[in-house]
Amino acid sequence: MAGGGAFEALGPATVRGAESFLLPSRHVGQAFHIDIATPPGKHDKSLPVITVLDGSFGFGMAAQMVGLLQSGRALPPAIVVGVGYPSAQDRKDVGAFRFREFCPTPAPQWLESVRGTVPPGELPADVKPGGAAAFLSFLNDELKPFVASQRNVDPTDQTLVGMSLGGLFALYTLFSKPESFQRYCALSPSIWWDDRTILSQEAEFAKTAKDLPVNLFLSIGALEEAEHGSARMVSNLYQLDAALRSRKYPSLRQAMEVFPNEGHITVFPASFTRGLRTVFGTAPGYESWAKLPG
Secondary structure (H helix, E strand, C coil): CCCCCCCCCCCCCCCCCEEEEEEEECCCCEEEEEEEECCCCCCCCCEEEEEECCHHHHHHHHHHHHHHHHHCCCCCCCEEEEEECCCCCCHHHHHHHHHHHHCCCCCHHHHHHHHCCCCCCCCCCCCCCCCHHHHHHHHHHHHHHHHHHHCCEEEEEEEEEEECHHHHHHHHHHHHCHHHCCEEEEECCCCCHHHHHHHHHHHHHHHHCCCCCCEEEEEEEHHHECCCHHHEHHHHHHHHHHHHHHHCCCCCEEEEEEECCCCCCCCHHHHHHHHHHHHHCCCCCCCCHHHCCC
Protein backbone atom coordinates (compact mmCIF):
# COMPACT_ATOMS: atom_id res chain seq x y z
CA MET A 1 0.00 0.00 0.00
CA ALA A 2 1.39 3.41 -0.95
CA GLY A 3 2.83 5.28 2.02
CA GLY A 4 2.99 2.14 4.13
CA GLY A 5 0.57 3.47 6.76
CA ALA A 6 -2.44 1.66 8.12
CA PHE A 7 -5.80 3.33 7.65
CA GLU A 8 -8.25 4.02 10.44
CA ALA A 9 -11.99 3.62 9.96
CA LEU A 10 -13.77 6.66 11.40
CA GLY A 11 -17.35 5.47 11.11
CA PRO A 12 -20.22 7.01 9.12
CA ALA A 13 -19.58 10.34 7.43
CA THR A 14 -21.27 13.32 9.05
CA VAL A 15 -21.81 16.97 8.19
CA ARG A 16 -19.16 18.92 10.02
CA GLY A 17 -20.50 21.55 12.37
CA ALA A 18 -23.91 19.88 12.54
CA GLU A 19 -25.84 18.13 15.29
CA SER A 20 -28.85 15.85 14.96
CA PHE A 21 -31.90 15.58 17.21
CA LEU A 22 -35.15 13.62 17.36
CA LEU A 23 -38.05 16.00 18.01
CA PRO A 24 -41.55 14.60 18.64
CA SER A 25 -44.50 16.69 17.45
CA ARG A 26 -47.86 16.72 19.19
CA HIS A 27 -49.34 18.60 16.23
CA VAL A 28 -48.39 15.97 13.66
CA GLY A 29 -48.11 12.86 15.81
CA GLN A 30 -44.70 12.16 14.29
CA ALA A 31 -41.11 12.42 15.48
CA PHE A 32 -38.92 14.46 13.14
CA HIS A 33 -35.19 14.15 12.56
CA ILE A 34 -33.78 17.65 12.98
CA ASP A 35 -30.28 18.60 11.80
CA ILE A 36 -28.77 21.92 12.88
CA ALA A 37 -25.60 23.29 11.27
CA THR A 38 -23.90 26.31 12.82
CA PRO A 39 -21.27 28.39 11.01
CA PRO A 40 -17.74 28.08 12.41
CA GLY A 41 -16.28 30.69 14.72
CA LYS A 42 -17.63 32.72 17.58
CA HIS A 43 -20.81 34.71 16.99
CA ASP A 44 -21.80 37.25 19.61
CA LYS A 45 -24.94 38.32 17.77
CA SER A 46 -27.99 36.18 17.09
CA LEU A 47 -27.98 34.47 13.71
CA PRO A 48 -30.55 34.11 10.93
CA VAL A 49 -32.11 30.67 10.52
CA ILE A 50 -32.53 28.90 7.18
CA THR A 51 -35.08 26.08 7.52
CA VAL A 52 -34.75 23.50 4.75
CA LEU A 53 -37.60 21.05 4.17
CA ASP A 54 -36.89 17.51 2.96
CA GLY A 55 -33.89 17.33 5.26
CA SER A 56 -33.79 13.54 4.82
CA PHE A 57 -32.73 14.10 1.22
CA GLY A 58 -31.08 17.48 1.11
CA PHE A 59 -29.71 18.67 4.45
CA GLY A 60 -26.14 17.55 3.83
CA MET A 61 -25.93 19.32 0.49
CA ALA A 62 -27.77 22.38 1.80
CA ALA A 63 -25.51 22.79 4.82
CA GLN A 64 -22.34 22.34 2.76
CA MET A 65 -23.51 24.78 0.10
CA VAL A 66 -24.45 27.42 2.68
CA GLY A 67 -21.02 26.99 4.25
CA LEU A 68 -19.36 27.42 0.87
CA LEU A 69 -21.39 30.55 0.11
CA GLN A 70 -20.47 31.97 3.49
CA SER A 71 -16.78 31.28 2.94
CA GLY A 72 -17.02 33.22 -0.32
CA ARG A 73 -18.90 36.06 1.38
CA ALA A 74 -22.00 35.40 -0.72
CA LEU A 75 -24.13 34.81 2.39
CA PRO A 76 -23.98 36.12 5.95
CA PRO A 77 -23.40 33.67 8.81
CA ALA A 78 -26.61 31.70 9.32
CA ILE A 79 -27.87 28.55 11.01
CA VAL A 80 -29.19 25.81 8.72
CA VAL A 81 -31.98 23.60 10.06
CA GLY A 82 -32.98 20.47 8.18
CA VAL A 83 -36.40 18.93 8.82
CA GLY A 84 -36.57 15.24 7.96
CA TYR A 85 -37.54 11.85 9.29
CA PRO A 86 -35.78 9.23 11.45
CA SER A 87 -33.22 7.24 9.47
CA ALA A 88 -35.08 4.01 10.21
CA GLN A 89 -38.04 5.20 8.12
CA ASP A 90 -38.37 3.47 4.77
CA ARG A 91 -37.88 5.70 1.73
CA LYS A 92 -41.44 4.93 0.64
CA ASP A 93 -42.74 6.06 4.02
CA VAL A 94 -40.82 9.32 3.68
CA GLY A 95 -42.44 9.88 0.30
CA ALA A 96 -45.86 9.30 1.84
CA PHE A 97 -45.11 11.66 4.73
CA ARG A 98 -44.20 14.39 2.24
CA PHE A 99 -47.73 14.28 0.83
CA ARG A 100 -49.13 14.35 4.37
CA GLU A 101 -47.01 17.27 5.55
CA PHE A 102 -46.75 19.45 2.46
CA CYS A 103 -50.17 19.23 0.77
CA PRO A 104 -52.80 21.69 2.04
CA THR A 105 -55.78 19.61 0.85
CA PRO A 106 -56.60 15.85 0.88
CA ALA A 107 -57.49 15.62 -2.84
CA PRO A 108 -57.58 11.79 -3.07
CA GLN A 109 -58.19 11.89 -6.80
CA TRP A 110 -54.95 13.79 -7.33
CA LEU A 111 -53.07 11.34 -5.17
CA GLU A 112 -54.34 8.53 -7.38
CA SER A 113 -53.15 10.37 -10.47
CA VAL A 114 -49.69 10.61 -8.90
CA ARG A 115 -49.79 6.93 -7.96
CA GLY A 116 -50.23 6.11 -11.63
CA THR A 117 -46.94 7.80 -12.54
CA VAL A 118 -44.65 6.04 -10.04
CA PRO A 119 -43.55 2.39 -9.75
CA PRO A 120 -46.08 0.03 -8.12
CA GLY A 121 -45.92 0.19 -4.34
CA GLU A 122 -43.93 3.42 -4.31
CA LEU A 123 -46.75 5.21 -2.49
CA PRO A 124 -48.26 3.18 0.39
CA ALA A 125 -52.02 2.68 0.37
CA ASP A 126 -52.50 4.66 3.59
CA VAL A 127 -51.04 7.95 2.32
CA LYS A 128 -53.15 10.80 3.71
CA PRO A 129 -52.40 14.22 2.19
CA GLY A 130 -53.79 17.42 3.65
CA GLY A 131 -51.73 17.92 6.81
CA ALA A 132 -50.03 21.19 5.87
CA ALA A 133 -51.79 23.17 8.62
CA ALA A 134 -50.60 20.75 11.31
CA PHE A 135 -47.07 20.75 9.91
CA LEU A 136 -46.97 24.55 9.92
CA SER A 137 -48.07 24.51 13.55
CA PHE A 138 -45.19 22.14 14.25
CA LEU A 139 -42.71 24.52 12.63
CA ASN A 140 -43.99 27.57 14.50
CA ASP A 141 -44.93 26.11 17.89
CA GLU A 142 -42.43 23.29 18.34
CA LEU A 143 -39.46 23.48 15.98
CA LYS A 144 -38.67 27.19 16.33
CA PRO A 145 -38.64 27.16 20.16
CA PHE A 146 -36.51 24.02 20.12
CA VAL A 147 -33.91 25.52 17.77
CA ALA A 148 -33.89 28.71 19.87
CA SER A 149 -33.14 26.58 22.94
CA GLN A 150 -30.10 25.11 21.20
CA ARG A 151 -28.66 28.10 19.33
CA ASN A 152 -28.56 31.90 19.50
CA VAL A 153 -31.13 32.63 16.79
CA ASP A 154 -32.67 35.80 15.44
CA PRO A 155 -36.45 35.20 15.56
CA THR A 156 -37.01 38.12 13.18
CA ASP A 157 -34.81 36.69 10.40
CA GLN A 158 -36.19 33.31 9.37
CA THR A 159 -36.02 31.73 5.91
CA LEU A 160 -38.07 28.80 4.59
CA VAL A 161 -36.77 26.72 1.68
CA GLY A 162 -38.96 24.09 0.04
CA MET A 163 -38.73 22.23 -3.24
CA SER A 164 -41.43 20.42 -5.23
CA LEU A 165 -44.14 19.53 -2.71
CA GLY A 166 -42.01 21.42 -0.19
CA GLY A 167 -42.24 24.43 -2.50
CA LEU A 168 -46.02 24.04 -2.49
CA PHE A 169 -45.91 24.07 1.30
CA ALA A 170 -43.79 27.23 1.26
CA LEU A 171 -46.49 28.92 -0.83
CA TYR A 172 -49.21 27.61 1.47
CA THR A 173 -47.39 29.17 4.41
CA LEU A 174 -46.93 32.41 2.50
CA PHE A 175 -50.67 32.74 1.89
CA SER A 176 -51.89 31.49 5.27
CA LYS A 177 -49.38 32.75 7.86
CA PRO A 178 -46.85 34.85 5.96
CA GLU A 179 -45.42 36.26 9.19
CA SER A 180 -44.01 32.81 9.98
CA PHE A 181 -40.92 33.61 7.89
CA GLN A 182 -39.34 36.73 6.48
CA ARG A 183 -37.73 35.06 3.46
CA TYR A 184 -39.22 32.36 1.24
CA CYS A 185 -37.65 30.17 -1.45
CA ALA A 186 -40.28 28.14 -3.33
CA LEU A 187 -38.27 25.97 -5.71
CA SER A 188 -40.09 24.05 -8.46
CA PRO A 189 -43.32 24.24 -6.43
CA SER A 190 -46.01 21.64 -7.13
CA ILE A 191 -48.66 24.20 -8.02
CA TRP A 192 -50.48 21.46 -9.95
CA TRP A 193 -51.70 19.79 -6.73
CA ASP A 194 -55.51 19.59 -6.41
CA ASP A 195 -56.20 21.39 -9.68
CA ARG A 196 -53.87 24.26 -8.73
CA THR A 197 -55.72 25.08 -5.53
CA ILE A 198 -52.78 27.19 -4.33
CA LEU A 199 -53.65 29.77 -7.00
CA SER A 200 -57.12 30.05 -5.48
CA GLN A 201 -55.56 30.43 -2.04
CA GLU A 202 -53.42 33.28 -3.34
CA ALA A 203 -56.50 35.00 -4.78
CA GLU A 204 -58.37 34.65 -1.47
CA PHE A 205 -55.39 36.02 0.44
CA ALA A 206 -55.23 39.02 -1.88
CA LYS A 207 -58.84 39.99 -1.14
CA THR A 208 -57.92 41.20 2.35
CA ALA A 209 -54.12 41.54 2.37
CA LYS A 210 -52.83 45.09 2.17
CA ASP A 211 -49.18 44.09 2.09
CA LEU A 212 -46.88 41.08 1.97
CA PRO A 213 -43.63 42.14 3.68
CA VAL A 214 -41.37 39.24 2.70
CA ASN A 215 -38.53 38.47 0.31
CA LEU A 216 -39.73 35.78 -2.13
CA PHE A 217 -37.79 33.72 -4.66
CA LEU A 218 -39.59 31.49 -7.16
CA SER A 219 -37.73 29.14 -9.49
CA ILE A 220 -38.23 26.32 -11.95
CA GLY A 221 -36.24 24.26 -14.44
CA ALA A 222 -37.13 25.01 -18.05
CA LEU A 223 -37.51 21.28 -18.74
CA GLU A 224 -40.23 20.87 -16.09
CA GLU A 225 -43.06 21.95 -18.37
CA ALA A 226 -45.55 19.15 -19.04
CA GLU A 227 -47.40 18.83 -22.32
CA HIS A 228 -50.90 19.36 -20.97
CA GLY A 229 -53.16 19.98 -18.01
CA SER A 230 -52.44 21.33 -14.57
CA ALA A 231 -48.94 19.83 -14.54
CA ARG A 232 -47.53 22.59 -16.73
CA MET A 233 -45.17 23.57 -13.97
CA VAL A 234 -43.37 26.39 -15.77
CA SER A 235 -46.61 27.98 -16.97
CA ASN A 236 -48.11 27.59 -13.50
CA LEU A 237 -45.22 29.45 -11.93
CA TYR A 238 -45.41 32.25 -14.47
CA GLN A 239 -49.11 32.59 -13.65
CA LEU A 240 -48.43 32.79 -9.92
CA ASP A 241 -45.60 35.27 -10.44
CA ALA A 242 -47.84 37.51 -12.56
CA ALA A 243 -50.68 37.33 -10.04
CA LEU A 244 -48.42 38.39 -7.18
CA ARG A 245 -46.94 41.25 -9.18
CA SER A 246 -50.42 42.48 -10.05
CA ARG A 247 -51.22 42.90 -6.33
CA LYS A 248 -48.57 45.62 -6.01
CA TYR A 249 -47.82 44.81 -2.38
CA PRO A 250 -45.60 47.70 -1.26
CA SER A 251 -43.16 45.62 0.81
CA LEU A 252 -42.95 42.44 -1.28
CA ARG A 253 -39.53 41.81 -2.78
CA GLN A 254 -40.13 39.21 -5.46
CA ALA A 255 -37.94 37.44 -8.02
CA MET A 256 -38.43 34.52 -10.37
CA GLU A 257 -35.83 32.49 -12.24
CA VAL A 258 -36.20 29.86 -14.95
CA PHE A 259 -33.06 27.74 -15.30
CA PRO A 260 -32.41 26.51 -18.86
CA ASN A 261 -31.62 22.84 -19.54
CA GLU A 262 -32.59 21.79 -16.00
CA GLY A 263 -35.26 19.32 -14.91
CA HIS A 264 -37.10 18.77 -11.66
CA ILE A 265 -34.21 17.07 -9.87
CA THR A 266 -31.16 18.65 -11.48
CA VAL A 267 -32.32 22.22 -10.91
CA PHE A 268 -32.15 22.06 -7.11
CA PRO A 269 -28.49 23.05 -6.52
CA ALA A 270 -28.69 26.13 -8.76
CA SER A 271 -32.12 27.11 -7.43
CA PHE A 272 -30.97 26.72 -3.84
CA THR A 273 -27.89 28.92 -4.09
CA ARG A 274 -29.54 31.55 -6.31
CA GLY A 275 -32.58 31.60 -4.08
CA LEU A 276 -30.65 32.25 -0.88
CA ARG A 277 -28.52 34.93 -2.48
CA THR A 278 -31.67 36.58 -3.81
CA VAL A 279 -33.72 36.62 -0.61
CA PHE A 280 -30.71 37.75 1.42
CA GLY A 281 -29.87 40.39 -1.18
CA THR A 282 -26.22 39.39 -1.37
CA ALA A 283 -23.72 39.68 -4.19
CA PRO A 284 -22.37 36.55 -5.90
CA GLY A 285 -19.27 36.66 -3.71
CA TYR A 286 -15.81 36.25 -5.15
CA GLU A 287 -16.12 36.04 -8.93
CA SER A 288 -12.64 34.59 -9.09
CA TRP A 289 -10.42 33.09 -6.42
CA ALA A 290 -7.65 35.18 -7.95
CA LYS A 291 -9.37 38.20 -6.37
CA LEU A 292 -9.13 36.85 -2.85
CA PRO A 293 -7.31 39.19 -0.48
CA GLY A 294 -3.73 38.22 0.29
